Amino acid sequence: MDLVVGTVLPRVAKITLFISVGVYLANLAVAFGAVRKIAALSKPLTKPANLPVEVGTAILTTAASTTAGYGMLAEFRESGMLDDRATLVAVTINTFFGFASHIITFYVPVLIPILGLKVGLMYVGARALISLAITITGIVAGMALLSERNVDYAALPDGVETPEDESSTTREKLRNAAENTWSKVVDILPRLAVVYTLVVLLMAYYDTVVRVLQPVVDLRQLAAVTDALAAGVGLPAAAAPVIAVFAVDTTNGALVIAPLIHNGTFTATQAVATMLVGGILTFAVSTFRRSIPFQYGIWGAEFGSKVIVVNISLKVVFISAALAVLLTMPGL
Numbered sequence: 001m002d003l004v005v006g007t008v009l010p011r012v013a014k015i016t017l018f019i020s021v022g023v024y025l026a027n028l029a030v031a032f033g034a035v036r037k038i039a040a041l042s043k044p045l046t047k048p049a050n051l052p053v054e055v056g057t058a059i060l061t062t063a064a065s066t067t068a069g070y071g072m073l074a075e076f077r078e079s080g081m082l083d084d085r086a087t088l089v090a091v092t093i094n095t096f097f098g099f100a101s102h103i104i105t106f107y108v109p110v111l112i113p114i115l116g117l118k119v120g121l122m123y124v125g126a127r128a129l130i131s132l133a134i135t136i137t138g139i140v141a142g143m144a145l146l147s148e149r150n151v152d153y154a155a156l157p158d159g160v161e162t163p164e165d166e167s168s169t170t171r172e173k174l175r176n177a178a179e180n181t182w183s184k185v186v187d188i189l190p191r192l193a194v195v196y197t198l199v200v201l202l203m204a205y206y207d208t209v210v211r212v213l214q215p216v217v218d219l220r221q222l223a224a225v226t227d228a229l230a231a232g233v234g235l236p237a238a239a240a241p242v243i244a245v246f247a248v249d250t251t252n253g254a255l256v257i258a259p260l261i262h263n264g265t266f267t268a269t270q271a272v273a274t275m276l277v278g279g280i281l282t283f284a285v286s287t288f289r290r291s292i293p294f295q296y297g298i299w300g301a302e303f304g305s306k307v308i309v310v311n312i313s314l315k316v317v318f319i320s321a322a323l324a325v326l327l328t329m330p331g332l
Contacts, residue, residue, distance in 0.1 A: 024181040050086075055093075059090070074299060089141050092310065115271070130318045239270070269326055291308050
């Protein structure tokens with residue numbers, strides 16, 4: 001009980017406070033249009049990629065609403081303004097601006113408070129650079145692969161606009177931000193408390209747990225396997241279960257690794273590398289849970305499959321490259 005009261009509750013309370021403040025500010029930023037203003041930087045990127053300026057509007061919209069942004073690109077494709085190749089290039093360029101919206105709505109208000117400022121900024125920075133590299137790849141692909149044959153400027157569909165919601169009053173926006181914040185905190189807090197408590201207790205009573213479970217499963221042999229696996233990529237043995245959790249859910253993975261960073265099991269660089277490995281494995285879960293329903297709903301099965309393959313392939317390549325750089329850094 002003293003362990004829970006003295007270690008878990010203060011940490012959970014602190015994280016909850018930061019998450020509450022961060023999520024509320026993020027919701028305000030979305031409500032008052034800050035996300036769209038940041039995304040306006042996307043428009044000049046379409047010209048070197050040989051894409052119509054209207055695609056910049058879709059990219060802008062993606063930063064505020066992924067569904068709306070993809071929906072606009074689907075309209076461009078269905079109208080004949082973009083062929084399949086041009087659409088795939090546009091989707092690739094979208095990557096960084098879709099990530100930018102997650103910085104405001106998830107990474108800053110949720111993940112960084114859980115991981116701590118240093119590790120949180122390192123991880124978000126790494127993911128931002130990965131997303132930016134993919135966007136630059138899209139621009140280069142547009143320069144090399146697209147021409148007037150891939151774009152029909154005369155086929156621009158009517159009525160394509162960015163979503164604006166100026167009808168809400170300031171008071172309504174403040175209230176909606178508070179309601180959304182409460183919903184987010186209520187969703188995260190139980191997991192935060194349970195996972196953090198389990199991790200702290202497991203660390204404190206590890207030897208006892210091993211003795212109790214030893215007759216059922218040879219945990220020490222299993223540990224030897226995971227130790228060898230982690231050692232093969234230069235990570236602590238504790239990375240294996242963290243990666244497994246992170247692959248299923250990013251927030252829960254961060255909750256598991258946070259106390260292990262705090263007690264020195266992971267260095268900051270090792271923690272980021274572990275989460276990047278988990279990020280690669282995440283695609284196996286997220287593809288079936290989110291990508292297939294979303295992309296098939298937007299594009300249909302045939303072209304939606306192409307979008308999924310391109311997205312996952314580029315992310316795996318650039319996350320792997322970032323991981324290779326981290327693993328070769330001195331003092332890992």
